Amino acid sequence: MSNYPSENPQLPEDINISTSHPLKDFLVLLVGVGCIVGLLVLSISLLATYLSPLVPFSWEHQVLESWQQPAVDEPYQQEFERLLRVFKLVEKQSELETDMTLHIHHMDSEIPNAFATLGGHIFVTQGLLSQVQSDTGLAMVIAHEIAHVKHRHPIQALSRGVLIQLVMAVILGDNGMANSLISPSGTMLALKFNRDMEYQADETAVAIIKRSFETLDGADEFFRIALEEHGSSGWSDVFQTHPDMAARLVRIRQALK
Amino acid sequence: MDVLFQLGVFITLLFLGYVFGRRAEARHYKTIRMRERAFRKIVVLNERFPPPHLCQHQSTMVCGNVVVSVDYFKVVVAGLRSLVGGRMTSYESLLDRGRREAILRMQNEAKNLGAEAVINLKFETSQISGQAGQGLGSIEVLAYGTALIPVIPE
Amino acid sequence: MLISNIEIIPNKKIVQHLGLVQGSTVRAKHAGKDIMAGFKNIFGGELSSYTELLQESREEAISRMSQQAAALGANAVINVRFSTSAIAAGASEILAYGTAVVIED
Numbered sequence: 001m002s003n004y005p006s007e008n009p010q011l012p013e014d015i016n017i018s019t020s021h022p023l024k025d026f027l028v029l030l031v032g033v034g035c036i037v038g039l040l041v042l043s044i045s046l047l048a049t050y051l052s053p054l055v056p057f058s059w060e061h062q063v064l065e066s067w068q069q070p071a072v073d074e075p076y077q078q079e080f081e082r083l084l085r086v087f088k089l090v091e092k093q094s095e096l097e098t099d100m101t102l103h104i105h106h107m108d109s110e111i112p113n114a115f116a117t118l119g120g121h122i123f124v125t126q127g128l129l130s131q132v133q134s135d136t137g138l139a140m141v142i143a144h145e146i147a148h149v150k151h152r153h154p155i156q157a158l159s160r161g162v163l164i165q166l167v168m169a170v171i172l173g174d175n176g177m178a179n180s181l182i183s184p185s186g187t188m189l190a191l192k193f194n195r196d197m198e199y200q201a202d203e204t205a206v207a208i209i210k211r212s213f214e215t216l217d218g219a220d221e222f223f224r225i226a227l228e229e230h231g232s233s234g235w236s237d238v239f240q241t242h243p244d245m246a247a248r249l250v251r252i253r254q255a256l257k
Numbered sequence: 258m259d260v261l262f263q264l265g266v267f268i269t270l271l272f273l274g275y276v277f278g279r280r281a282e283a284r285h286y287k288t289i290r291m292r293e294r295a296f297r298k299i300v301v302l303n304e305r306f307p308p309p310h311l312c313q314h315q316s317t318m319v320c321g322n323v324v325v326s327v328d329y330f331k332v333v334v335a336g337l338r339s340l341v342g343g344r345m346t347s348y349e350s351l352l353d354r355g356r357r358e359a360i361l362r363m364q365n366e367a368k369n370l371g372a373e374a375v376i377n378l379k380f381e382t383s384q385i386s387g388q389a390g391q392g393l394g395s396i397e398v399l400a401y402g403t404a405l406i407p408v409i410p411e
Numbered sequence: 412m413l414i415s416n417i418e419i420i421p422n423k424k425i426v427q428h429l430g431l432v433q434g435s436t437v438r439a440k441h442a443g444k445d446i447m448a449g450f451k452n453i454f455g456g457e458l459s460s461y462t463e464l465l466q467e468s469r470e471e472a473i474s475r476m477s478q479q480a481a482a483l484g485a486n487a488v489i490n491v492r493f494s495t496s497a498i499a500a501g502a503s504e505i506l507a508y509g510t511a512v513v514i515e516d
Contacts (some may be wrong), residue, residue: 004308007297009430009511012482015475016353016435018346022274022334025346029337036340171340171442301431302510304418304490308428335439335499344471345502350439352504355513356433378431380506382496396498 001168041164045193048160053152059176060155061119072106079129086138087122093211096145102146112222116145118154127199128222136213140205140252143212147204153197160193202248206255216256223249270329282350289357296364300374301402307376311405319375320401323361324385325355327395334361341388355398363400372404412477413487413514422486423514429483433508434475437498438468465503469493472507485511 072080087104096102102120107113112128122145132138148154209219228247307314329334331347339390359380367375381399412421440448444460451458472493480488491509498504 004302004310004428005300005430008293008300009483010297011294011432011479015478015482016433017350018344020346022279022330022347026330026334026337029334029341033337033340037443080451259473282474302428303431303492303508304428304510335502339445339499339502342439342444345437345439345498348498348502348504349435352435352437352498352506356435356506378508379492380508382494382504384496384498396496399468407433407502 014098040167044163044167045160048163049156049193052155052159055155057097057120061101063118065098073108076106076108076126076129079126082135083124083138083142084116085128086135087142090139090143090146090208090212092144093151094208096146096150098151104142112142112226114145116148116154120149122146122149131225132222134221136209136216136219139212140209140219141222143205143208144201146208147201148197150204151197151200153201157194157197174198198248199251202252203255206252209256219256220249220252223252271333274329274331274333281328282354285354285358289361292361293357296361296368299364299367299372300307300380301360301364302374302376303378303402305377306313306344307405308374311374312366313408314405315408316403316405318401319363319366319370319372319404320397320399321359321364321366322394322397323358323362324395324397325351325358327351352382352396352398355382355396356400359398359400363402367404370404370406372406374405375402376405378402412480414473414477414491415487416491416509418456418490420489420514423487423516425487425489425512426515427513429480429485429511429513431462431508432476432479432483432485432488432511433506434472434477434479435504435506436468436471436475436478437502437504438464438471439499439502440464454464463497465505467469468503468505472505476507478510480509480511485513487512487514 050136083104083106087102091102094102100120102122103240105121105123106129107125109125111125112131114122114124114128116122122142124142124145128141129138132141206219209216213219223245227249302308307316327348331351334347335345338347360378363375365377379401381401383397383399385395385397413423419425440460448458448460473491476488476491488509489512491507494506494508496504496506
């Protein structure tokens with residue numbers, strides 16, 4: 001009799017594969033990695049918030065010093081003068097530190113928008129100028145952007161963004177699939193800091209406005225129009241750089257009283 | 258909104274990968290078990306020398322190969338796992354399936370030649386990257402060995 | 412469980428061959444070690460974290476193969492072969508396979 005088998009053995013199935021449910025595995029991993037990424041983004045953001053104000057404003061200014069306002073087109077000349085006038089009024093009351101200088105720019109764009117960037121450069125679009133009729137309304141928008149500069153928000157946002165991108169790139173490497181899951185969630189967390197900045201800028205802006213004008217009627221004009229046009233963003237708040245307009249308007253109105 | 262859209266696409270792909278991947282895997286395992294039972298008579302060993310009672314047989318090389326692809330769900334789980342470290346359970350069943358399927362195809366070839374056994378079995382596993390740098394695309398498993406065919410007396 | 416990578420086990424008699432057994436595992440190191448390995452790549456030298464990873468995997472593959480052999484009632488595995496393949500970045504698959512046998516003195 002041969003000592004070789006006459007047929008292949010029947011092997012148990014669960015030795016080379018694990019029997020745990022794949023969904024359970026996935027959820028445990030998701031929660032674990034989520035916590036780690038959350039902590040990482042949080043600490044980087046806090047680091048950026050506290051360290052970037054230590055960068056002297058003059059450095060920021062040097063980078064964008066050569067940025068000159070191009071000549072404003074003829075039809076907008078009047079609007080530009082109004083912008084300059086209101087800007088000067090607000091700037092006087094903004095109580096900036098002595099080394100900070102502000103520059104106002106007019107942008108030929110129909111979309112109502114205003115933003116502040118590195119070096120104290122503030123941009124206001126033609127669309128916003130034609131939408132916001134009252135001087136107090138325009139002053140509130142400008143004061144909001146000045147407040148961003150005052151609190152060093154542009155450099156904070158920039159350094160936070162760069163740091164998060166860098167750390168993510170180092171950790172994830174070419175791990176494509178994890179990248180597509182983790183990067184958006186990291187970005188979403190970082191946006192929370194942006195919303196906190198908006199609230200802070202709103203508060204400071206109201207304080208500036210209170211010093212510049214006697215009557216505060218119409219200071220919320222831009223926010224009111226924006227809310228009427230786009231409506232409340234509701235639950236999608238998590239995905240926005242700016243906080244929910246309705247909540248913001250309530251806060252601003254309270255502060256204005 | 259852009260982030261929301263990305264997340265939506267991602268979750269949809271994940272869900273599709275999970276549902277269809279699970280179904281395909283269950284179906285594959287079912288046929289593997291069925292065919293393993295049918296081919297049990299063709300003994301597979303990885304010893305180099307034929308068993309004494311099969312020494313007079315003719316020999317020829319047989320091989321069987323298979324390319325199995327991962328599903329999106331498995332790739333995502335493995336991607337997360339590679340950050341934390343540890344056992345990649347999502348790929349284990351894939352490789353197990355691939356190897357058993359490759360042996361079955363080899364056995365099938367041996368059976369068509371009228372073989373009674375396959376000796377000196379060897380495995381070869383290689384990665385065929387679907388999307389370059391995006392982790393595992395699919396894997397190829399090759400099983401090869403020497404089939405022993407009884408000589409028909411003239 | 413005796414493991415051998417030749418066809419015999421010295422001084423023992425094989426009384427019964429049982430069939431093919433295999434054990435495999437896929438493992439990865441955590442991202443921190445991957446980054447350190449990336450730095451090490453610049454200077455050269457041994458990547459001890461990956462050495463460790465492959466060693467752990469190989470041990471697990473052997474233990475799984477032994478489990479299969481034990482399930483068949485074998486007390487040795489002969490002619491064991493290893494096969495390693497890189498499955499994804501930073502992860503590797505180790506396969507160990509051999510023939511389960513029953514031996515006697």
